[in-house]
Amino acid sequence: MHRFWSLLFAAVNMACLALLVVAYAYPGLGWWLPDSASTQANEIDSLFYLITGLCAFFFVATQGILIYSLWRFPSTAPGSPSPIHGHPGLEIGWTIAPLVGLLVITAASLPVWKEARYQGFPPPALEGTNPLPPEADQVILVTARQWDWHLKYATESLPAEGIRQWASVGNPSDLIIANELHVWKGAKVSLLLRTTDVIHSFFVPALRLKQDTLPGKTIPMRFEATVSNVRFDPAEGRVVPNETKASWEIACAELCGGNHFRMRGKLFVHPDRKSYDAWLDHSRRQTRSRSLTAMLPNASSSNQKEGALQ
Amino acid sequence: MNHDSHPAPGNFLTKYVFSGDHKIIGIQFLFSGLLFWILGGLLALGVRLQLGWPNQALNELLKWFPSLADSIPASWGSRISPEFYTMLFTMHATVMIFFVVVPWLGGAFGNYLIPLMIGAKDMAFPKLNMLSYWVLWPAFFFLLASFFVDGGAAGSGWTAYPTLSSATQNADIPDPGLDAAAKATTPTNPPSPTSMEPGLWERIKNRWNSPAAGQSGQGQVYWLLALIFSGTSSMMGSVNYITTILNCRAPGMTLMRMPLTVWGMFVTAILQSLALPVLTVALIMQFLDRTVGTVFFLPPAGLAFGNWQTGTGGGQPLLWQHLFWFYSHPAVYIMILPAMGMVSDVLVAFCRKPLFGYKPMVFSMIGIAGLGFIVWGHHMFQSGMDPRLGTGFMAATVLIAVPSAVKIFNWLATIWGSRIRFTSASLNALAFISMFIIGGLSGIYMASTPVDIYIHDTYFIVAHIHYVLFLSSMFGIYAGIHFWFPKMFGRTMNDSLGKVHFFLTFLLANGTFFPMHILGIRGHPRRYYDPTIFDWLASVQPLNQFVSICAILLGLVQVIFLANFLFSIFFGPKSGRNPWEANTLEWETPSPPGHGNFETTPIVLHGPYEYAVTTAINGRFSQTGLNRDQIQQGNHP
Numbered sequence: 013m014h015r016f017w018s019l020l021f022a023a024v025n026m027a028c029l030a031l032l033v034v035a036y037a038y039p040g041l042g043w044w045l046p047d048s049a050s051t052q053a054n055e056i057d058s059l060f061y062l063i064t065g066l067c068a069f070f071f072v073a074t075q076g077i078l079i080y081s082l083w084r085f086p087s088t089a090p091g092s093p094s095p096i097h098g099h100p101g102l103e104i105g106w107t108i109a110p111l112v113g114l115l116v117i118t119a120a121s122l123p124v125w126k127e128a129r130y131q132g133f134p135p136p137a138l139e140g141t142n143p144l145p146p147e148a149d150q151v152i153l154v155t156a157r158q159w160d161w162h163l164k165y166a167t168e169s170l171p172a173e174g175i176r177q178w179a180s181v182g183n184p185s186d187l188i189i190a191n192e193l194h195v196w197k198g199a200k201v202s203l204l205l206r207t208t209d210v211i212h213s214f215f216v217p218a219l220r221l222k223q224d225t226l227p228g229k230t231i232p233m234r235f236e237a238t239v240s241n242v243r244f245d246p247a248e249g250r251v252v253p254n255e256t257k258a259s260w261e262i263a264c265a266e267l268c269g270g271n272h273f274r275m276r277g278k279l280f281v282h283p284d285r286k287s288y289d290a291w292l293d294h295s296r297r298q299t300r301s302r303s304l305t306a307m308l309p310n311a312s313s314s315n316q317k318e319g320a321l322q
Numbered sequence: 323m324n325h326d327s328h329p330a331p332g333n334f335l336t337k338y339v340f341s342g343d344h345k346i347i348g349i350q351f352l353f354s355g356l357l358f359w360i361l362g363g364l365l366a367l368g369v370r371l372q373l374g375w376p377n378q379a380l381n382e383l384l385k386w387f388p389s390l391a392d393s394i395p396a397s398w399g400s401r402i403s404p405e406f407y408t409m410l411f412t413m414h415a416t417v418m419i420f421f422v423v424v425p426w427l428g429g430a431f432g433n434y435l436i437p438l439m440i441g442a443k444d445m446a447f448p449k450l451n452m453l454s455y456w457v458l459w460p461a462f463f464f465l466l467a468s469f470f471v472d473g474g475a476a477g478s479g480w481t482a483y484p485t486l487s488s489a490t491q492n493a494d495i496p497d498p499g500l501d502a503a504a505k506a507t508t509p510t511n512p513p514s515p516t517s518m519e520p521g522l523w524e525r526i527k528n529r530w531n532s533p534a535a536g537q538s539g540q541g542q543v544y545w546l547l548a549l550i551f552s553g554t555s556s557m558m559g560s561v562n563y564i565t566t567i568l569n570c571r572a573p574g575m576t577l578m579r580m581p582l583t584v585w586g587m588f589v590t591a592i593l594q595s596l597a598l599p600v601l602t603v604a605l606i607m608q609f610l611d612r613t614v615g616t617v618f619f620l621p622p623a624g625l626a627f628g629n630w631q632t633g634t635g636g637g638q639p640l641l642w643q644h645l646f647w648f649y650s651h652p653a654v655y656i657m658i659l660p661a662m663g664m665v666s667d668v669l670v671a672f673c674r675k676p677l678f679g680y681k682p683m684v685f686s687m688i689g690i691a692g693l694g695f696i697v698w699g700h701h702m703f704q705s706g707m708d709p710r711l712g713t714g715f716m717a718a719t720v721l722i723a724v725p726s727a728v729k730i731f732n733w734l735a736t737i738w739g740s741r742i743r744f745t746s747a748s749l750n751a752l753a754f755i756s757m758f759i760i761g762g763l764s765g766i767y768m769a770s771t772p773v774d775i776y777i778h779d780t781y782f783i784v785a786h787i788h789y790v791l792f793l794s795s796m797f798g799i800y801a802g803i804h805f806w807f808p809k810m811f812g813r814t815m816n817d818s819l820g821k822v823h824f825f826l827t828f829l830l831a832n833g834t835f836f837p838m839h840i841l842g843i844r845g846h847p848r849r850y851y852d853p854t855i856f857d858w859l860a861s862v863q864p865l866n867q868f869v870s871i872c873a874i875l876l877g878l879v880q881v882i883f884l885a886n887f888l889f890s891i892f893f894g895p896k897s898g899r900n901p902w903e904a905n906t907l908e909w910e911t912p913s914p915p916g917h918g919n920f921e922t923t924p925i926v927l928h929g930p931y932e933y934a935v936t937t938a939i940n941g942r943f944s945q946t947g948l949n950r951d952q953i954q955q956g957n958h959p
Contacts (some may be wrong), residue, residue, distance in 0.1 A: 017744050021756055024828060028760065028836045035840050042861025043840050056772050063770060067763040074730055074759050081737040082752070086744065092941075093675035094739040095934040102735065103682050103728070110727040114720045117770055121716065124772035129709035158534070158627065208626045210486040210534050211639060213704060213779060217845035217858060220776045226706035227485050227639050228621020259857055265704075265779040265847045267479045268486060269535040270404040273850040 014086035022079045029071070046217045047258055049239040049281065053220040055124045062120055066113045131234055148202040148234070149285075150195060153179050156205070156212035156225045159271040161262065164188045165292060179204050179230060187296050191277035193262060194251075196288040197240040203233040213266035216279055218258075224266050240283040244291040251280055251291060330917040340456075342448030343917060347455050348434030349810060354458065355426040356884075362417035367877050368402070368410040374870025376852040377401045404851040408477035409537050411849060413469075415480035416545065419657070420552045421465065423795055425458070427660040428559055428594070431802055432587045434810065436563055438908035438915065439584050441572025441924040446565040454558035461551035468544035472527070476545035477537030479849065481646060484619030484639045487542055488611040489534045489632060530612055533627040546609045553602050556594055563591035572907065574926030578684070579945070581906045581930040582677070585684050586663025589691045593652045593659075597695070601649030604642060611637075618642075643705055647698035655694045657791060658758075659687055661798030662729060665751045668801045669733065670931050671904040672748035673740035674941070677931040679732040686725035686732075693722040703771050704778045712771050719769040726762050730755065746820025747902075750801035753828055754794050761789030764839065779849075782842025788835040800824070803887070808901045812913040813894030816886050823882040830879060833872035837865045900953055905944045906930050910953050 035043035048057055085093075153164040165187040170178050193216070195201045205214055207225035214233070215222045223233045241258040242251040253259070262277030282288040338346060371379035380401055384391055398406070433451065437444055445451045468475040478487035532538035567580075567588045580588075610616040619642050620635025670677045677683065699707065699715030733755050742748060764786040768774050777783065800823075808814045844862050846853055853859040853866070900909035907926070911919055924946045932943035940950045 014742075014744055017749060017752075020825065020828065021752070024832050025756065028832060031836060031840065035843070042858075043844060043865065045843055046845055046858050052772075052775075056776055059770060059773050060767070060776075063767055063773060067766060070727075071759065071763055074734060075756060077734050078737065078752070078756055078759075081734070081740075082742065085737065085740050085742055087674075087741045089741060091741075092936075093673065093741045093934040095676060095936070096678065096739070097676045098679040098682070099735075102731075103679055106731040107724060107728055111724050114723055114766070114769075117766065118717060118720050121770040121772050122713065125709065125713060125716070128772060128775060129712070210489070210625075211483055215779075215845075215847065217776075222704050222775050222778055224705050227625055228623060228635070229706055231706045261856055261858055263845075263847055263856065267408065267483070267849045270408055270477070270851075272408070273404070273847075273852055273855065276856060 014088060015083065018079055018082035021075075021082060025071075025075045025079070029068075047239070047260065048218065048220065049237055049241070049258070049260065049279075050219040050221070051236045051238055052124075052128050053218065054238070055127070056220040059117075059120055059124060063117055066117065070110070070113070128234075131232070149199040150201045151175065151178075151204070152193070152195075152201065153182075153204045154193075154206070154214055154225070156207040156214065156264070156268075156275075157209050158269050159264070159275045160190050161193075161214070161275065161277050162188060162190055163193060165194070167292060167296060175204075179206075185296070187292060189295065191262065192280065193277060194280045194282065194288060194291060195237050196282040196285050197237050199285070199288075200236050201234060203235075205231045205233055210268050211266050212264050212268045212275065215263045215265035216260070217263070218260040218279060222265055237281040240281040242280045243283050244287045244294065246290055246294070249294060251282075254283065340452060342444070342452045344433045344437050344445045344448070344451060345810070345915065345919075347451055348430050348432075350455050351425050351429030351433060352810075354462070355422050355430060356887075358417050358421040358425075360884075362414055362422055363877050363880065365410050365414035365417065367874060369407070369414060370870040370873040372402050372407050372410075372851065373853070374867045376854050405477060405536055406474065407851045408479075408535070408849065409475050409541070412477050412479050412537075413475050416476070416549075417465070418791070419480065419653070420549060421461070423657045423791060423799075424552075424556060424653070426799055427657060427795070428556060428563075428587070428590060429455070429458075431583070431660060431664060431799075431806070432559065432563055432591075435583055435806065435908065436566055436587055437570065438809070438911060438919055439581050439906055440567060440570065440575050441907045441920065441926065442566060442570035443918045443920065445562050446570055447562050450558050451562050454555045454562065457551055457555045457558065461548045461555065464544045464548035464551065468541045468548065471540040471544060473531070473536035473539050473541055475537060476541045477535055478542060481650070482542070482545070482608065482642075483646075484608065484611070484642045485621075485625055486534045487532075487538050488608050488619045488639075488642075489532055489538070489625055489627070490612060490615065491529065491531045491533055533630055533632075543609065543612050546605050546612065550602060550605050550609070553598050553605070557598050557602075560591040560595040560598070563587055564595065567591075572920075572924045572926055575907075575945075576926075578681070579926055579929050581663070582666040582680075582683055582687075583660070583663040585687055586660040589687050590656050590659045593691050593694060594656055597649045597652040600645055604645035604649075607645075608642065640702075640705060640707065643702050643707075644698070647701045648695075651698040651701060652691075652694045654790065655690055657795050658798075659690065661754065661795045661802075662687065664802040664805075665754045665798050666733070666736075667904075667906065667930070668747050668751040668805045669736060669755075670933065671805070671902045672743045672745060672751075673736055674743075674933050675736060675740035676933055677732070678735035678738075679728075680929065680931065682728055683732055686728045689725035690722060693718060693725070697722055700769060700774070703774045709771075716769055716771045720766075723762065723766060723769065726758075730759055730762070744821075745804070746815065746817050746824055747801050747804035749821065749824045750797045750804065753824070754797040754801065757789055757793035757797060757832075760836075761786060761794055764789060776845070777842055779847055780842040781838045781846045781848055784848050785835055785838035785842055788838070793831050793835065800827075800883070805902065806908075807887075807890065807894075808897035809908055809911075809913050809915070811891050811894070812896060813890055814897045814901055815890040815894055819882060819886040823879060823886065826879040826882070827876065830872050830876040834869055834876050837869050840865055841869075900950070903940070903942070903950070905932060905942055907945050910944065910946060910948065 045057060048054055151166055151170060155162040164182060167185045167187060205223055205225045207227055211224055211226060213222055213224045219235050221235050223231060241254060241256050241260060243254050245252045260279040262279055264272055264275035341347060375382060527540055530539045530543050567584060607618040611618050617635040618637040619639050620637045622636050624632040624634045666677060697715060697719045699711055700719045703712045767777055804815055804820055841862050846859055846862060854863055897913055899913055907924055910924060926945050927947040928943040928945050930945055935942055
């Protein structure tokens with residue numbers, strides 16, 4: 013009977029491990045990481061696999077010792093338990109071993125975190141500095157509200173020092189559309205995230221990008237898409253899927269009320285700037301553009317108040 | 323401390339209801355926790371019904387229970403409403419954390435075991451101890467009443483992030499009607515009966531209403547009150563535990579001879595007494611924001627909900643997250659450290675071998691508690707906090723994994739070379755260790771800031787917290803209940819039923835929570851009412867259904883435990899003083915111990931884990947050095 017318990021622990025742990033292996037080995041199931049379509053996504057995935065490797069080693073080692081002990085040392089086994097109270101050498105060893113593994117993970121994480129988040133900080137609302145890295149090809153203001161995303165695309169190039177002004181007031185020619193993020197492959201995209209009501213979180217799984225929007229703040233974020241999934245077809249006057257047939261979604265990852273789950277958007281990565289510009293021109297001519305400030309009567313005054321605080 | 327001021331109870335009411343005896347108070351915590359455990363479990367099953375069969379669960383349920391049809395609001399149509407769903411998971415977490423696990427570990431086991439294990443007659447402050455339980459009753463009232471207010475119980479998550487939780491209809495817009503009514507109640511202007519007809523209470527409640535979410539109105543106010551009272555209860559307990567452990571130990575019971583259960587409770591009490599005031603302050607701030615229109619969490623420019631705007635603010639929503647996690651991250655350790663201590667004691671008693679590395683075990687607990695104060699920011703990597711802070715919090719978080727790993731290795735070394743008796747108690751303790759390994763390892767993913775960008779607020783987090791809270795803390799609690807049940811009630815629980823319950827729970831809990839890692843790796847966000855509207859999540863819906871089936875069965879299986887527990891209180895076989903042949907002091911008292919616990923003050927000669935001693939008569943030294951027969955007869959020299 014005592015063997016039974018050892019086998020139960022072995023079976024449960026192996027089933028857990030097997031589920032992970034199956035999910036990884038059969039991408040067709042769709043039980044693993046979704047498509048990865050940005051530079052940041054590739055780096056985060058590598059880190060994910062590094063951690064998984066180290067964890068798998070510790071998991072197999074510790075569960076293995078536990079399961080073997082249950083098998084080998086039941087009360088029915090001959091002999092008596094050993095009266096050992098401890099062993100300083102072992103204690104030092106198993107303090108240092110996990111520490112080394114963890115430091116490796118930290119060291120590998122630091123550059124990725126820096127690359128993903130340090131650009132554009134401190135944010136403009138805090139210190140009034142330029143929120144954008146100088147090389148940004150595209151600036152998009154994302155305004156979240158219950159329960160959709162409003163994206164404002166600048167149609168003319170913006171002077172770096174005018175970004176704050178543009179974010180709060182905007183130009184008449186700007187394109188504002190809901191729930192559609194259009195970029196082109198290789199573009200260095202700067203997002204400015206903000207919200208009018210509660211905290212939301214801008215989550216694009218394919219980009220491995222997630223950032224809360226915080227009432228009262230404008231938070232910069234950046235990414236560079238590495239795979240394109242659509243192109244603009246001038247003949248049809250709309251974007252059409254390209255050969256990858258990939259469909260990438262945007263979700264909200266911070267509880268924002270009853271319809272939290274409905275904040276669904278789409279990511280469209282054009283193959284080049286030409287396709288993107290064609291889409292932008294077309295969309296502007298569709299007169300779907302509305303002024304975001306018209307929807308946000310408080311937006312311009314909010315900027316003055318933030319300024320007054322500094 | 324002066325125990326003569328704490329006389330033996332005279333009548334039924336002072337003995338079993340308003341008792342100052344730590345053992346009765348502990349059992350009171352145990353039973354009220356049991357009721358909320360059932361409630362919390364049912365709320366979780368509601369969540370799983372919706373996620374397993376989005377939009378169909380209610381129809382299926384009605385097929386089985388047609389009598390429910392009348393009680394379902396017509397506005398829902400044939401489905402659970404999204405607002406009701408957010409209430410379900412909010413209240414599930416609130417109930418399980420603040421009304422089950424914390425009261426069970428701190429209130430029930432802490433109260434019952436601390437004086438017995440350190441050889442004290444009672445707690446240092448018996449009256450304060452009594453108060454710590456009865457202060458929970460207002461919390462029970464507000465929590466249960468919140469289900470029946472307009473808009474329903476709180477629905478902004480157990481984390482209650484502003485501004486979803488704190489925005490009010492009229493932050494600074496004066497309501498002349500209310501002022502008039504308030505004036506009408508002053509003595510100089512006696513109200514006519516008719517002028518009260520619109521209802522002052524109604525108007526006050528309407529003022530609480532939220533533009534952000536229906537349940538963030540009155541339900542949120544009740545939620546805040548419930549948590550303030552439950553926190554007060556924990557605070558009183560903590561102060562008492564610290565004083566008792568420092569001042570009331572039996573002669574010879576040095577700090578380094580205390581069983582690890584007591585160490586766990588001690589470290590937890592210190593953690594709680596330092597961290598809890600911060601949460602209480604935060605709760606009061608949000609309460610003021612909700613009720614009287616302060617703006618602690620309202621940003622300077624205010625908020626716009628559609629065409630409706632709040633007034634100007636001057637606060638900062640991020641402040642809440644800092645204050646909340648400054649308590650609620652240590653709370654994670656408050657919910658695991660006592661269980662770690664209890665598991666160590668249970669494990670050693672059934673391994674018949676000294677605990678490996680007593681001092682490293684104690685120091686790692688202290689290390690976890692100390693580092694626990696500087697890692698709260700790892701809940702906020704994606705919150706909009708300055709990313710440079712995230713780097714620092716990552717370093718601290720990574721370090722806290724080291725003492726946790728040290729504990730795992732010492733438990734494994736304790737089991738190595740032992741002779742394990744497989745009982746319900748020891749199996750649950752072993753499961754704690756095995757599952758804590760999984761919960762600990764999955765935590766490393768979150769510590770790494772870049773990986774957290776992706777898995778933050780996905781089901782990976784849900785999987786992690788349940789591996790730590792359910793599969794670790796709850797298995798620790800099951801082990802503790804099986805182990806100390808004979809001391810509490812003088813009878814033992816049925817071991818076969820206990821093993822059946824363990825076997826099924828172990829399988830089904832893993833079936834419920836392990837696939838959630840896969841959901842999280844896929845990117846499935848948590849707190850989603852209906853994930854199937856997303857294309858990229860369609861592929862994991864079968865897993866969601868599998869999880870739901872396991873969860874429902876897991877809930878059913880707990881009936882075995884409940885039945886075993888209740889049946890054994892009255893009909894279990896009688897146990898002697900020391901059914902497990904354990905060394906610690908509580909086993910030298912009668913089962914259950916009388917008022918004042920010990921017939922004579924115990925004098926402690928040994929550490930708690932002197933097993934496998936070849937020179938001793940029974941192969942072990944009890945802490946007082948008494949042998950088996952002397953203890954069985956209560957024959958203290």
